[in-house]
Amino acid sequence: MMSAVIVEDLSKHYGPVRAVDGVSFTVEPGEVFALLGPNGAGKTTVVEILEGHRGRDGGTVSVLGFDPATGGREYRERIGVVLQEAGFEDEFSVAELVRLFSGFYPHGRDPDEVIEQVGLKDKRNARVRTLSGGQRRRLDLALGLVGRPDLLFLDEPTTGFDPSARHRAWELVDGLRSSGTTILLTTHYMDEAQHLADRVAVLKEGRLVAVGTPETLGVSGGHASVLAFRLPPGTVVADLPGLAGEVEAHGAAIAVRTSRPAHDMHTLTGWALERGVELDSLTVTRPSLEDVYLELTGESRADEVRS
Numbered sequence: 001m002m003s004a005v006i007v008e009d010l011s012k013h014y015g016p017v018r019a020v021d022g023v024s025f026t027v028e029p030g031e032v033f034a035l036l037g038p039n040g041a042g043k044t045t046v047v048e049i050l051e052g053h054r055g056r057d058g059g060t061v062s063v064l065g066f067d068p069a070t071g072g073r074e075y076r077e078r079i080g081v082v083l084q085e086a087g088f089e090d091e092f093s094v095a096e097l098v099r100l101f102s103g104f105y106p107h108g109r110d111p112d113e114v115i116e117q118v119g120l121k122d123k124r125n126a127r128v129r130t131l132s133g134g135q136r137r138r139l140d141l142a143l144g145l146v147g148r149p150d151l152l153f154l155d156e157p158t159t160g161f162d163p164s165a166r167h168r169a170w171e172l173v174d175g176l177r178s179s180g181t182t183i184l185l186t187t188h189y190m191d192e193a194q195h196l197a198d199r200v201a202v203l204k205e206g207r208l209v210a211v212g213t214p215e216t217l218g219v220s221g222g223h224a225s226v227l228a229f230r231l232p233p234g235t236v237v238a239d240l241p242g243l244a245g246e247v248e249a250h251g252a253a254i255a256v257r258t259s260r261p262a263h264d265m266h267t268l269t270g271w272a273l274e275r276g277v278e279l280d281s282l283t284v285t286r287p288s289l290e291d292v293y294l295e296l297t298g299e300s301r302a303d304e305v306r307s
């Protein structure tokens with residue numbers, strides 16, 4: 001099957017600013033793909049080029065078999081777009097606006113069903129200007145869904161949502177995914193990417209620095225697992241067997257940073273068995289998506305900055 005999105009060597013410059021600088025990736029049909037990256041990394045620029053809302057300076061792009069730059073109406077009818085900040089007619093009611101948008105598409109969905117799906121049933125007759133920020137974002141989502149898109153673009157879909165609205169939005173995306181909709185989203189929330197995305201890509205200063213599943217991102221780049229245990233009584237660090245990873249000792253607490261966790265685990269447990277000792281508090285942990293992200297982007301944790 002042909003990929004839903006094929007991006008090859010994409011670039012976009014604003015004067016001296018290389019907003020997007022030689023980016024390549026593909027998104028498969030039915031996949032949820034998340035673009036991550038710090039402010040100004042180029043996420044919105046990439047998404048808007050794919051939507052056909054911005055031109056590009058170089059590279060090739062194919063979305064659902066169209067070049068977004070020339071796909072025109074036929075292309076726009078196949079995609080759904082949820083922008084970060086859409087400005088809508090404030091005097092429309094929720095129901096009027098969703099109905100209006102539904103009419104733009106050849107196979108538009110039932111407006112009431114979509115309003116219910118995004119949790120705005122109570123607000124269906126409310127004027128758009130009276131909605132809270134989170135409710136407006138949900139309306140944006142409704143407008144992105146109402147055309148029954150094959151591919152949905154979600155730019156920071158849950159920014160400003162309260163926790164329960166966020167979980168509803170996640171359920172909604174999970175539901176769309178099960179119905180086969182391909183989704184390309186941007187987010188600043190690692191838990192969101194972890195929960196929703198089949199694969200994530202990290203952009204930094206216009207370049208793609210990693211692509212992978214949330215679980216394996218960065219693993220090949222040496223973002224190591226950590227084996228932790230307590231030194232058995234009567235042993236010292238120098239007694240430990242040779243390991244692939246780096247050993248750090250804080251008193252009896254040992255941490256081994258390793259890109260070969262199975263190998264080092266085998267060596268360590270073999271060593272312990274031979275000596276007839278136990279490795280207390282033995283754990284293997286993988287860095288979280290957030291750890292990997294922060295390392296890849298060179299950003300530090302907010303709590304480290306504060307301290």
Ligand SMILES: Nc1ncnc2c1ncn2[C@@H]1O[C@H](COP(=O)(O)OP(=O)(O)OP(=O)(O)O)[C@@H](O)[C@H]1O
Nearest residue numbers: 014017018019037038039040041042043044045046
């Ligand atoms: N219309 C424009 N004119 C000039 N520079 C622009 C324009 N749009 C974006 N840029 C620059 O391009 C770079 C990438 O911006 P972009 O909005 O794509 O980042 P982003 O990853 O979406 O950021 P955020 O997380 O803050 O939404 C930034 O340096 C930005 O200042």
